[in-house]
Amino acid sequence: LPKATAARLASVVQHEWGEGLIRSWNDAGWIGLARGVADRLGSLVGAPAGTVAVGDSTSVNLFKVLSVAADLQRRDGHRGSVILSERSNFPTDLYIAESVAQHSGLTLRLVDHHELPAALDGDVAVVLWTHVHYRSGRMLPMAAINRAAHAQGTLVVWDLAHSAGAVPVTLCGAADPVDDADFAVGCGYKYLNGGPGAPAFAWAHPRHLDRITREDIRQPLSGWLGHAAPFAFEPTYRPAEGIERFTCGTPSILALTALDCGIQTLLEATPLGGMAAIRRKSETLTQLLMDLVAARCGGWGLQRITPAEAKDRGSQASWAHPHGYEVMQALIERGVIGDFRAGLGRASGDDALGILRLGCAPLYLRHTDIWDAVETLREVLDTGLWRDPRYGRRSAVT
Amino acid sequence: LPKATAARLASVVQHEWGEGLIRSWNDAGWIGLARGVADRLGSLVGAPAGTVAVGDSTSVNLFKVLSVAADLQRRDGHRGSVILSERSNFPTDLYIAESVAQHSGLTLRLVDHHELPAALDGDVAVVLWTHVHYRSGRMLPMAAINRAAHAQGTLVVWDLAHSAGAVPVTLCGAADPVDDADFAVGCGYKYLNGGPGAPAFAWAHPRHLDRITREDIRQPLSGWLGHAAPFAFEPTYRPAEGIERFTCGTPSILALTALDCGIQTLLEATPLGGMAAIRRKSETLTQLLMDLVAARCGGWGLQRITPAEAKDRGSQASWAHPHGYEVMQALIERGVIGDFRAGLGRASGDDALGILRLGCAPLYLRHTDIWDAVETLREVLDTGLWRDPRYGRRSAVT
Numbered sequence: 202l203p204k205a206t207a208a209r210l211a212s213v214v215q216h217e218w219g220e221g222l223i224r225s226w227n228d229a230g231w232i233g234l235a236r237g238v239a240d241r242l243g244s245l246v247g248a249p250a251g252t253v254a255v256g257d258s259t260s261v262n263l264f265k266v267l268s269v270a271a272d273l274q275r276r277d278g279h280r281g282s283v284i285l286s287e288r289s290n291f292p293t294d295l296y297i298a299e300s301v302a303q304h305s306g307l308t309l310r311l312v313d314h315h316e317l318p319a320a321l322d323g324d325v326a327v328v329l330w331t332h333v334h335y336r337s338g339r340m341l342p343m344a345a346i347n348r349a350a351h352a353q354g355t356l357v358v359w360d361l362a363h364s365a366g367a368v369p370v371t372l373c374g375a376a377d378p379v380d381d382a383d384f385a386v387g388c389g390y391k392y393l394n395g396g397p398g399a400p401a402f403a404w405a406h407p408r409h410l411d412r413i414t415r416e417d418i419r420q421p422l423s424g425w426l427g428h429a430a431p432f433a434f435e436p437t438y439r440p441a442e443g444i445e446r447f448t449c450g451t452p453s454i455l456a457l458t459a460l461d462c463g464i465q466t467l468l469e470a471t472p473l474g475g476m477a478a479i480r481r482k483s484e485t486l487t488q489l490l491m492d493l494v495a496a497r498c499g500g501w502g503l504q505r506i507t508p509a510e511a512k513d514r515g516s517q518a519s520w521a522h523p524h525g526y527e528v529m530q531a532l533i534e535r536g537v538i539g540d541f542r543a544g545l546g547r548a549s550g551d552d553a554l555g556i557l558r559l560g561c562a563p564l565y566l567r568h569t570d571i572w573d574a575v576e577t578l579r580e581v582l583d584t585g586l587w588r589d590p591r592y593g594r595r596s597a598v599t
Numbered sequence: 600l601p602k603a604t605a606a607r608l609a610s611v612v613q614h615e616w617g618e619g620l621i622r623s624w625n626d627a628g629w630i631g632l633a634r635g636v637a638d639r640l641g642s643l644v645g646a647p648a649g650t651v652a653v654g655d656s657t658s659v660n661l662f663k664v665l666s667v668a669a670d671l672q673r674r675d676g677h678r679g680s681v682i683l684s685e686r687s688n689f690p691t692d693l694y695i696a697e698s699v700a701q702h703s704g705l706t707l708r709l710v711d712h713h714e715l716p717a718a719l720d721g722d723v724a725v726v727l728w729t730h731v732h733y734r735s736g737r738m739l740p741m742a743a744i745n746r747a748a749h750a751q752g753t754l755v756v757w758d759l760a761h762s763a764g765a766v767p768v769t770l771c772g773a774a775d776p777v778d779d780a781d782f783a784v785g786c787g788y789k790y791l792n793g794g795p796g797a798p799a800f801a802w803a804h805p806r807h808l809d810r811i812t813r814e815d816i817r818q819p820l821s822g823w824l825g826h827a828a829p830f831a832f833e834p835t836y837r838p839a840e841g842i843e844r845f846t847c848g849t850p851s852i853l854a855l856t857a858l859d860c861g862i863q864t865l866l867e868a869t870p871l872g873g874m875a876a877i878r879r880k881s882e883t884l885t886q887l888l889m890d891l892v893a894a895r896c897g898g899w900g901l902q903r904i905t906p907a908e909a910k911d912r913g914s915q916a917s918w919a920h921p922h923g924y925e926v927m928q929a930l931i932e933r934g935v936i937g938d939f940r941a942g943l944g945r946a947s948g949d950d951a952l953g954i955l956r957l958g959c960a961p962l963y964l965r966h967t968d969i970w971d972a973v974e975t976l977r978e979v980l981d982t983g984l985w986r987d988p989r990y991g992r993r994s995a996v997t
Contacts, residue, residue, distance in 0.1 A: 202612065202613075202616050202617035206612060207609065207612045207613055207617070210608065210609075210612060210853070211605065211608075211609055214600065214604060214605045214608060214794075214857075215600075215605055218600050218794055218795060219600035219605070222936050223936060223938070224931060224936065225795070226795070231795055257655065257656070257659065257848075258655070258822065258847060258848025258849060258850075259848055259849075260820065260821075260822030260823065260847045260848035261655065261659060261820060261822070261847055261848060264819070264820055288834060289834075291823075291832075292823050292826065292829075292832050292833060292834065293822050293823035293848060295834055295835070295836070296821040296822060296823060296826065296835075296836035297820070297821060297822060299821065299835070299836050300817070300819050300820070300821040300836070304702065304819060311834060388849075390849070396612075396616055396851075396852070396853055397616060397623070397624070397629055397849075397851070397852035397853070398849040398850045398851040398852050398853075398854075398855075399851065400851065401848070419698070421662070421698050421702060421819075422658065422659060422662055422695070422698070423658075423694040423695060423697065423698040424656065424658030424659070424691050424694060424695065425658065425689075425690050425691035425694060428690070428694065431690075432941065433941065434690050434940065434941060435690060436686060436687075436690065436693055436709060437693070437694075437697070438693070438694035438697050438698070449656060449658045449659055450655075450656025450657055450658035450659060450691065450799070451656060451657075451786075451788070451795075451796040452656075452796045453794075453795070453796040453797065453798065453851050453853070453854035454794070454795035454796050455608070455794055455795070455796075455851070455853045455854050455857055456796075456851035456853050456854045457796075459612075459853055533622060538620050538621060538622065540621070542832065543830065543831065543832060
């Protein structure tokens with residue numbers, strides 16, 4: 202929770218909502234808030250102003266951009282009939298891709314990450330990949346994958362849920378445009394610190410936005426705030442130009458305000474070096490965490506699944522463990538708050554174990570916090586504290 | 600703004616988010632919040648527990664239920680190829696219907712409200728109608744329209760944006776089930792007092808929910824929280840039973856909390872007579888407003904467009920006026936905060952004038968407020984205050 206958030210939200214509630222009432226759509230700038238937040242967010246992921254839309258959930262935004270990507274390929278007569286994704290991708294991405302594939306007459310094909318280069322053949326119309334994997338923390342080389350996909354005429358949709366605000370991302374502007382991405386989505390409640398269920402975002406490359414406007418290509422969720430003139434109340438949908446047509450209904454001003462506080466907190470680090478400085482700290486935190494776990498917690502069956510090289514990982518580290526759930530409960534009770542993620546089974550290209558995931562949020566974690574966390578983990582494992590029945594498995598959420 | 604909202608939101612931010620962190624998904628009940636809010640909301644619109652889903656925007660929810668309604672009709676071999684709606688319906692409903700029609704192979708047909716009975720022929724697969732019209736405040740006889748539609752095998756989707764929390768609604772449970780509605784959506788930021796851009800809701804009749812579960816009928820926005828086991832992280836979408844499959848991504852906990860405060864404030868009126876008592880006050884407020892405007896503001900070209908009979912209107916009253924925009928600006932500056940809505944033109948079955956809309960929110964407006972508002976309107980008209988250049992037209996929002 203950024204320090205600024207509580208006060209700013211309280212002011213929005215008490216003054217802008219409670220006193221300004223509907224006047225605040227104009228007077229407090231509510232109607233333009235999403236645009237401002239979107240542009241500020243865009244600056245953190247290498248997206249030019251006017252190419253990001255903020256609002257709705259990641260799932261809803263993915264439905265929009267995947268639908269448009271499939272439509273573009275259909276119009277271009279791309280021979281591919283496949284949406285390609287990772288078998289162990291975050292499930293909502295796969296579920297939405299399943300639906301878009303069905304509605305677009307395509308097939309969803311799932312492979313393991315190491316199969317990606319070989320799987321990128323001419324059958325693939327669209328690749329949907331998560332930049333930093335939610336379980337392993339593995340980060341993929343975005344530009345190289347874009348280039349390989351584009352060689353087949355394939356479009357690439359990136360999910361930046363675990364990237365935005367954690368690692369530098371350059372969605373577009375590469376020296377060679379073939380290295381640029383095509384579409385992206387991401388969420389506001391991980392490293393952007395927008396709060397529980399914060400609004401998500403959608404991005405499209407300027408070259409696609411130009412074409413989408415020119416050829417009147419529409420995303421299916423044609424809500425009124427994506428209309429060219431929402432307040433003209435025209436009976437027929439006439440989409441706004443560019444990224445604005447990816448907007449749908451009225452956004453929650455409270456949720457947008459909290460997200461904006463998270464993003465502004467990140468931007469205030471810009472004079473101190475921006476995402477590059479944040480990334481440097483993220484790397485040393487994560488490296489320290491992995492080194493200390495190896496040195497201090499050996500012999501207890503922890504199996505690191507996060508890549509060893511900094512260039513191959515995001516800002517988290519994960520370990521498989523046969524009793525990962527109980528260990529995480531014991532850690533959380535001691536103030537080391539990570540996630541447990543159930544095993545996916547071999548059918549998902551995953552080991553059968555559950556994993557312990559620890560995020561190294563560089564904005565507010567210190568290296569000394571990492572030391573303390575690892576000592577707590579060592580204590581939980583060494584003393585068998587996790588065997589306490591009260592850490593037994595219940596239904597785990599988030 | 601309900602008095603409870605600021606304190607509860609501050610507590611959620613400071614304690615549940617700031618101290619509880621992700622533990623609050625379990626410990627503070629975030630994961631079950633949407634279900635609780637949905638059931639409480641359902642009790643205000645005559646919907647049984649477990650039949651309402653809360654989250655996303657009205658537009659997104661309409662996309663879900665219209666898609667399912669069209670799918671049901673296709674499965675049943677209904678011969679209709681038309682989605683029927685009102686020409687002057689709130690535009691986002693028409694824009695979404697346009698998209699669903701296109702994706703479902705149907706045609707969107709628009710008529711005026713007085714043409715509705717005759718237009719309900721066997722060509723109509725789905726009727727999409729707003730119960731209380733956003734401009735005129737006209738309220739339609741829901742049960743009679745359901746009955747007429749069902750006689751043709753037509754399904755009815757209701758938009759309750761201006762009904763929920765303002766007028767009694769009985770979506771289901773009629774003595775004769777043929778009078779029940781089929782689907783509904785609505786927003787949380789009008790009479791539910793959920794705040795700017797509050798989450799919206801979707802409802803489906805239990806008979807459809809049973810069938811949807813039994814026949815594995817899916818809505819297109821297959822996000823993870825609509826999965827039967829969201830935290831099992833299965834690679835394939837397997838929808839939850841009943842209304843839960845209309846849930847998509849992770850909801851904003853801040854926005855849901857504020858909506859819950861609004862709904863709970865309404866529910867606290869239940870021991871005092873519930874929606875029936877709220878409706879009685881709404882009727883006398885609206886009647887007083889219309890009577891006083893007729894008595895005190897004659898001769899200035901105000902043309903009432905809200906039906907005279909209480910049974911035919913919701914909780915608002917509207918007048919067309921050639922200088923409606925300027926008049927409303929002058930009113931707002933004097934603390935009488937209503938809406939201006941631009942004219943739709945004759946092509947929309949509307950007069951060419953803009954309208955002044957005044958909502959009579961029965962929970963917090965008093966009869967003396969109506970007197971004061973009308974005296975202010977009289978003063979603005981009598982003295983020509985609205986001619987001041989600073990009230991001249993800019994782009995008007997919401």
